[in-house]
Amino acid sequence: MKCDEYDVVIVGSGIAGSVMAKTLTRAGKKVLLLEAGLQAGIAMDKEGAYQNYQFYLDTYYKAAAKVPNSPYPNLPDAPSPDVLDIAPIPNSCSPSTKGYLVQAGPIPFASDCYRGPGGTTLHWLGSTPRMLPNDFQMQTKYGVAVDWPFTYYDLMPYYEMAENEIGIAGDVKEQIGPDVEPVKNYGKDYVFPMQKIPQSYLDQTIIEITNGKTVTVELNKKEYTISYVATPQGRNSIPEPAYKYAGVAWNKKTQKLELEKTDAEYDPVGSLWDPYTGQRCEGNSSCVPICPVQAKYNALKTLRTADHDNLDIITQAVASQVLYDKGSMDITGIEYKKYRYGNSPIYEKGIAKGKIYVLAASAIENAKLLLASGIANSSDQVGRNLMDHMVMLTWGLLPKKGFPYRGPGSTTNIPTFRDGDFRKEHAAWISPIDNWGWAWPTFAPGSDVSNAVGQGMFGKQLRDHLSDIIPRQLLLHFECEQLPEPGNRVTIDPRYKDQLGNYRPVIHYNASEYMQRSFEAAKKVSDQLYKAYNVQDFTSYSAQNPDHVQYKGKVYNFAGAGHIVGTHRMGSDSNSSVVNPDQRTWDHGNLYLVGCGNMPTLGTSNPTLTMTALTYKAAEAILKQLEN
Amino acid sequence: MNTNNHATFLTISAYLTGFSETDLLGTGMVDPYYAAIRDNNDPEVLGYFYQEAATILADSHGDEAEINEAIAARLIPDSCYNGIAKTIILLWYTGNYGNDVLSTDSYKEALVWNVAGAHPPGAKQPGYGSWALPPFSV
Amino acid sequence: MSKFFQKNNPKRQRFVPEDKPDKSLLKGRAMADTAPPDPEEIKKRLLENLQQAIKLEHSTIPPYLCALYSIKDGTNEFAVNTIRSIVVEEMLHMVMAANILNAIGGKPAINTKDFIPGYPTKLPMIDESFIVNLEKFSKASVDIFLQIEKSAEHPEHDGDDYHSIGEFYMAVRRDLIKLNELTNGEIFKGERQPQVTSEQYYGSGGKLIAVYKLEDALEAIDEIVGQGEGIDNTIDDPDQEMFGEDIEYAHYFRFNEIYHGQKYKPTDSVHDDPSGPPVNVDWDAVYNMQLNPKMSDLPEGSPVWQKMYDFNKTYMALLNNIHDACNGQPSLLITGVGLMYDLKYKAIELMKTPFGEEGLMAGPSFEYVQ
Structure with missing residues (x-):
């Protein structure tokens, strides 16, 4: 032209x-x-x-x-x-x-x-x-x-x-x-x-993990019912x-x-x-x-x-x-x-x-x-x-295998805290369930291999260990506005x-403090979710990470x-x-x-x-x- | 190629990884990994490593428990052979030599995805909707 | 629009052979000159022939897959993309043949022992001299593929055998028309439920046609035949450019580009070899797969035998899946796609696994197992 x-x-x-x-x-x-x-x-x-x-x-x-x-x-x-x-x-x-x-x-x-x-x-x-x-x-x-x-x-x-x-x-x-x-x-x-897009097997595992019982969490003295939406x-x-x-x-x-x-x-x-x-x-x-x-x-x-x-x-x-x-x-x-x-x-x-x-x-x-x-x-x-979105991540091991590392990055989200009166005080967030294990925060599963090998594991023991922990990895996002x-x-x-x-x-x-308060709130919610899901929490935050804040004495990444x-x-x-x-x-x-x-x-x-x-x-x- | 060392590499790799020799052959990575180990290690130390591995395999006449015990005591410690045994395990499981991806193939053949019931991200895709079901291997 | 392109996709070649008198009808006339054709007999023949058509479409897939999976990863991009696209269409043809059979009240049988050819083999229903193998990608194997996809000019001949896939399908086509006429269209049940639709099948150049009436069945046959058949001297349209980047070539031309390591250019004639720009074909970047491997070549229970057995179990799971999908549960095919990928990865593992003699590799044997 x-x-x-x-x-x-x-x-x-x-x-x-x-x-x-x-x-x-x-x-x-x-x-x-x-x-x-x-x-x-x-x-x-x-x-x-x-x-x-x-x-x-x-x-x-x-x-x-x-x-x-x-x-x-x-x-x-x-x-x-x-x-x-x-x-x-x-x-x-x-x-x-x-x-x-x-x-x-x-x-x-x-x-x-x-x-x-x-x-x-x-x-x-x-x-x-x-x-x-x-x-x-x-x-x-x-x-x-x-x-x-x-x-x-x-x-x-x-x-x-x-x-x-x-x-x-x-x-x-x-x-x-x-x-x-x-x-x-x-x-x-x-x-x-x-x-x-079909929700992942991992999503289904979590949704069904409480055997049909609804999960409720408490935040700021208010009770919230957790729900799940196909994204x-x-x-x-x-x-x-x-x-x-x-x-x-x-x-x-x-x-x-x-x-x-x-x-x-x-x-x-x-x-x-x-x-x-x-x-x-x-x-x-x-x-x-x-x-x-x-x-x-x-x-x-x-x-x-x-x-x-x-x-x-x-x-x-x-x-x-x-x-x-x-x-x-x-x-x-x-x-x-x-x-x-x-x-x-x-x-x-x-x-x-x-x-x-x-x-x-x-x-x-x-x-x-x-x-x-x-x-x-x-x-x-x-x-x-x-x-x-300032994304606070939490991660842990499920009581049973959900087989992450398969499918699109996320197929389900928890919308419970996307809106509410709490927005006057702290940020709202959406919580996608991550389908890719601990890859984001820990560089898993490569790091799982090197940790296990570093401890001297090899052969069938190594193989059994990895096939036990990697399929049980759970990662939740708290994407704060x-x-x-x-x-x-x-x-x-x-x-x-x-x-x-x-x-x-x-x-x-x-x-800002508005954001910091939301990290504190989101972590409280995460703790209650992990308890309800019977998930062993492996989340760890560090002040060595350049992207950290300290709020009320606690570090969040x-x-x-x-x-x-x-x-x-x-x-x-x-x-x-x-x-x-x-x-x-x-x-x-x-x-x-x-x-x-x-x-x-x-x-x-x-x-x-x-x-x-x-x-x-x-x-x-x-x-x-x-x-x- | 030193055929004795090559054979030892394959057999000891099977014990180090917990995968059968046939499984390892099926990845197509035996030759490139053998070469990577050869090219990145002191030939003298590597020679001793293969000698020790061959001795362990020969002395225990295929008794798995005995071999594992010997491997744990004589190959795995960091003080032994510059940590070649661990390097071999990491190579098989992650496709990485040190921090580097050895090759496109090594990335795709990393055994960790197999034990995870998954597949290397971006390769060996399992097809539409597969993620909604448990892996076929389960 | 040229008559050499599909109705539902004007960029897609469609070579349907000239309508010639059908042997089976001729034969029927010769036997009972004056009696009207018997609908029951035609239906019986159709049910039989459509089952054979499913079998025929399937029989090309293992050879194509062996060639495809023998190519080393990261090489021969052109050949890989070409063969892959053709295999996907052969599967499409297989499912469409099942759709036609379902549409007239038949029951496709896809997981029986006799459904799987024993390679080396001739193609089912086609009386031709060439033998089809399970073998690696090579100039010789692509030459066989060309023979599969090309129907040469056949002189009129006696007997009820077919000399080409096109000839066979033309007989099916005429039977369908005749039977539809004799039954006032009643033969087509119009049932939605057993039809596999484009919801379940995708990723193919041809669109999956669900068959509810005669026109659908004929369109499906034209899609099947139009991709590989009828390239004889009866078609020629000097005003029509048959090649070019946006045109989807029939299988024969796609294989011919690989064979010659050269693309067609827009002005090439369908009767000549391609004369366009070269494409890279590396006949050596191939796993040296054993010709027509069999599980019985190996001691039962040995590690490589076990791998071949695992492959064949997956293959059977896939055939069972397609069988069930084509017998009333079409949505199962969505899972079938996962099995197809699993089959691929198992086949490639075999290609990398030494097989007996020095230098030879194992390969997928596509055998019936329990």
């Missing part, structure tokens, strides 16, 4: 950028997409896509530590944050600079993301619960944080679009918990595109015959995005290289960091189905500056540095021009780019309110730049959930937010921000689904703006 001025320039090919590109090009708009990662990663032809993905897979097999970014190239020209770089921070004057993120502390931010074609959806887990209606009104209901500028119900049609595009497997009828009921939250007769997720399963939507399309007449109806059965979207590979989850048990058959959704599936006659993509192009007219405040171009190889300091500058600009580069990169460009920040909110706090933020500092001369993000991060949210919040007035409800910056009439950075609060849901719904809302606003 190649034109001088596009309708829209998008930065980033993750799920927000790809959904935007697909929606706009299919509505006939000319789009230019800038992607910082390598050209090979964006291959859309079968051979190229296959070869590149096999390279990722091979890298994963050979990686000593199989962390979320382990399969993917980490480029000096467009580096990604990596959890392996988390290190103690001596003091705020000497931040930890071990990895790409400059960690100013006081505690290191614990999550990573991936900067490359397809973005973090390459290594996301794929869990897609919706947020709760109360999550949108935290200030009104509980007197903390802020309200969203619209309600859950306003977002509902866009949730349906996101669930169509990602391809959600789940059972709406089972979505029951605090502030969730099928009809209230999903509407009458609504179904997901695919039937639910909706973006991975392929058996098509749901009652699902009748084809896809999202722009209706010029109504000036709205609409889900088009069809009589055809939903067809699970297979891998990039073969439509018949990955039509069902095959139980590879490696969703994070890589699904070998691409049964799990990734954004490249969306990008592939954009209208490529209307789309140009420039890869190895790192956006470095957003240019604007000081009079009109309109954005006039995006300057990017196109490097030759991922580790070469040689680059050429280019300027991408369009009528409208969309930053979809991740919460951290969007904020960094805005700060570097000195724009969109009249509210002084850019970079602030960085949030994540971090609230927006101005001091948790992304900043820039001229002392810290990458080799192309682009800023590295400087992160300031802490766990937390991990990052990879849910990086909130750095350019959306709101209803320009004094306290960066974007308006259409996700257009208050300061620049032709600049939109998309992605998790817009979310005013996090709730207890994995944020990708909600962020994708928001992106459809933004795409609709852009189409309206372009046509008027």
Whole structure:
């Protein structure tokens, strides 16, 4: 295509950028997409896509530590944050600079993301619960944080679009918990595109472990009944015959995005290289960091189905500056540095021009780019309110074998503490049951082997010991909702730049007392659960772990959930937010921000689904703006 | 290849891991592991290790309890042969030599997944819905 | 749309042979020139032939799997992906033949001793000179696969044998049409319950067709035959490009690309060998599997015998599973997929296990065991 001025320039090919590109090009708009990662990663032809993905897979097999970014190239020209770089921070004057993120502390931010074609959806887990209606009104209901500028119900049609595009497997009828009921939250007769992913044998073992007796726990002198929900997720399963939507399309007449109806059965979207590979989850048990058959959704599936006659993509192009007219405040171009190889300091500058600009580069990169460009920040909110789920893990041995290390990372969650009056005092949390044993906190089962061998075990004794303990491993998450706090933020500092001369993000991060109280509460709940399940608790927290807090004399460790949210919040007035409800910056009439950075609060849901719904809302606003 | 040492490696591996020689052969990893042990150890110490292993196997005439006792006393202690016996066990169970994954194949053939009733993450996938049932081997 | 592509997928090749007079009907006419065809007799023949069709589709699977699993991990990507996709479709064909049989009130028998061919063997129902082995991936074995998938031009011939899979299916096709006509469609029971549907079967180029009426049955046969058969001189459409990245080739062409180590290019004719870009085929990156291994080659109870026995137990569990799935419990097939993977891993273990003579490896023997 190649034109001088596009309708829209998008930065980033993750799920927000790809959904935007697909929606706009299919509505006939000319789009230019800038992607910082390598050209090979964006291959859309079968051979190229296959070869590149096999390279990722091979890298994963050979990686000593199989962390979320382990399969993917980490480029000096467009580096990604990596959890392996988390290190103690001596003091705020000497931040930890071990990895790409400059960690100013006081505690290191614990999550990573991936900067490359397809973005973090390459290594996301794929869990897609919706947020709760109360999550949108935290200030009104509980007197903390802020309200969203619209309600859950306003977002509902866009949730349906996101669930169509990602391809959600789940059972709406089972979505029951605090502030969730099928009809209230999903509407009458609504179904997901695919039937639910079977709950694991481990889940069933736990659910049945009390022989039908309900488990109750006490917290803050209140009794709670534990319930279990099959988690909706973006991975392929058996098509749901009652699902009748084809896809999202722009209706010029109504000036709205609409889900088009069809009589055809939903067809699970297979891998990039073969439509018949990955039509069902095959139980590879490696969703994070890589699904070998691409049964799990990734954004490249969306990008592939954009209208490529209307789309140009420039890869190895790192956006470095957003240019604007000081009079009109309109954005006039995006300057990017196109490097030759991922580790070469040689680059050429280019300027991408369009009528409208969309930053979809991740919460951290969007904020960094805005700060570097000195724009969109009249509210002084850019970079602030960085949030994540702070994940407290607890682990133990079940009284019988549940056979973990099989199936998707999590297939069931405990929703009991997702909402309640306690949110006035401490964070809410969701508790996924983890299907992968103690892998996350202890590097099991490798560590189980080395511990046993270290004790002198060998032969049949070793084999019997391992086959007794590994199948009994249980890991629970307590994913605590971090609230927006101005001091948790992304900043820039001229002392810290990458080799192309682009800023590295400087992160300031802490766990407030609101969070610390939730760790204490969650641990109390965990203790009661383990007692009820007759699980032997092996949880151990250490002050040696850089991500620890001490509360009332006790140490708690937390991990990052990879849910990086909130750095350019959306709101209803320009004094306290960066974007308006259409996700257009208050300061620049032709600049939109998309992605998790817009979310005013996090709730207890994995944020990708909600962020994708928001992106459809933004795409609709852009189409309206372009046509008027 | 020293065929005597190779044979000793296989037999002693079976006693060290608790898997049969046929099971170990079925992984296809006997040769690469033998080579990895050969290439990463002092040949003199390794020579003594094989000599001791062969002696243990020959002297106990296949009496399992006797062999295990001898292995525990004469091969397993860290003071013996630079810990080669433990290295061999870890190699078979995890596919790692030290902290490094030896190869793509070694990752996929690590015995720990077998004893866990599972499979190496990202390989040997058991198929849709398999995780909702106990493993076939149970 | 060209007549050489599937109705439900315009990118998928479909070569259905020209309709020629059927021997079985000719034979019937010769015997009783004036008598109308007897529906009972046709039905009997159909029940028999559809059972044979299931058996025939199955008989290609063990040889293809041996070739596939003999290829060393991480090599021969093109051949692996190709053979895998073909095997998945052969299984699809097998299940669809069972669907047709169920649709006219038959009972597929998939777990009996005589269901499993004793390799080396000729293909069931097909009177052709070539012998099919359980053997490793090699130029010779792929050559046999080409013969399985290609039906050459056969002159008119006498006798009630069939010279190709296509010929056999055309007879089934005509019987179905005739019987449907004679029974005013009553022969098709339209029962939903015994039909395996795309809920249970996936991952294949062809879509699984549930059979409730004649049209479904004919579509299913066209999918089965269209993938491998009828490539003779009667089809030629100079205006139609038959190859290209988005086109799903019939099995013959897919095997032919492996055989020649070269892809077809869009302008190639179906009658010529591929002349496109080369693909890497490494005939040496293969486990040296014993030809047509048998459990009886080894002392009963020996470790390798035990491994072969374990493999065959899994194989029987799979056949039992498919049998039950095709006899009223289709949802069982979802578990069957797990057994297929288990079978694969057991087969590959055998491929790595030395077998008697120096340098030879064991392999899956696909034998009936209790």
